[in-house]
Amino acid sequence: MSITLSSSTDAMSPVHTPSRATRLIALGYGIVAYLVFMGTFLYAIGFVSSAVVPKSINTGPASSWSTALLIDLVLMSIFALQHSGMARSGFKTLFARFALAAVERSTFVLLASLSLILLFWQWRPLPAMVWHIEGAVFAGAATVGGVIGWLIVLYSTFLISHFELFGLNQVITLFLGRLAAPIKFKTPGLYRLIRHPIYLGFIIAFWSTPLMSVGQLLFASVTTAYIFVGIWLEERDLVALFGDEYRKYRQRVAMLLPGLF
Template sequence: MKPQDLPEHRLSHSTGKVAGLLYSLCCYLCFLLTALYLMGFLSGIGVPKDIDSGPSLDWRLATLVDTLLITLFAVQHSGMARKGFKQWWTHFIPAPIERATYVLVTCLVLVLLFWLWQPIRASIWRLESAWTQGMLTGVFWIGWGVILLATFLISHFELLGIKQALDAWRSPKPENPTFKTPLLYKLVRHPLYLGFLIVFWATPSMTAGHLLFAALSTLYILIGVHLEERDLVELFGEDYRRYRQRVAMLVPLIKRKPDASSNQQK
């Protein structure tokens, strides 16, 4: 049977799936390019404009601009991830490409941040010895390794929208979400966020602008963790509550002690 002999709605449906997959792959490519630029933006390696370069404004105006940029990212990144927004959003964006669209919008907001970021070059610390510079630079790249590993432990391609577009072809049966704690998730509840905290703070040369970026991003992560854990408790119930009691949130060496209500439930 030739394509022109197929029913029109069936051909259109197949075309939509192809378009959705290509769109998701393009969004994934945007993510890879943005992630690479973020590495260079924070490290000052291989990018035309990093966190400490470019023309600068008065430090007070620069602080205001940079704070607004971080706030814009926080509102977009966290707001679009909430369940209520997703339910509203999928009235306009097909479900198979909803996650990819979220990834794309996040990338666009980050590109805006890279473009408009105002450096504040006042030095907070600067390590002079080669071994301390090398040590902190190594920690910085270890942080990126933690981030990459964490994404694969929680399904890298689902996190970034590729799996959803592929599922539109396979029509998989709905599955109840299974609570798992692979590898790093046995040490901390949010290794992905831990990796980001490492790369934000691990620098041998900390300027006031970099410090502002790191501090505001850390504040956003702490708020984001609270919102995410609320969603996870709703999704996994008692399994996640028990997990939260025995595993630290971000710092592996800090263990939480079960509270009285947990002991009574046992």
């Protein structure tokens, strides 16, 4: 995901809030959702790079290629539908009618994490090799490229507002009984060069590997295609939210590659 907006907390603005017990439950819920996300994110690094974790993209129960392909596509579709559906403004409006708006982001983060956990658990490997870089220098470069991709993802979340992006700011603000400031458009750091550094980091992380199996190629290809769909959906929402300010930003700043694309 790549979000170039931020809303900070106005620590001086008290508002009417739910009961303390409700606020405490929301805070606990947000913390749990964040911790589940962080564990899932760290596991994802090992899953994609086939390192450290007990089950990676290249391990798991053996299946026929057709069965494995079907299961893996269904698993990725579950994540894509959950992620895209809950990210839309229409869902957020509907959610706020039935639950505290402050926990909407935490709920999104928690369900996205659970859909990824399901993918890790049920993923079927397709172990045939597409490429295998054997030279130490080139293999090392591919591995380092993957690490750089994950670092770009994490760094870019902090450029905007990491704890807001993953729901903690919202539940802390609610717990303190303060009013969140209006959403502001900002383009710090990498966002001055490209509009979607988080997405770029994921693409680099998924494709930079010295050992590419058919299963990993499937994962990288489908997620990359989904990223472009996600960019289209997200930018439509950002134009609706920020209007000409975002249109001008989109005209002068490349999507993923500075000066090119």
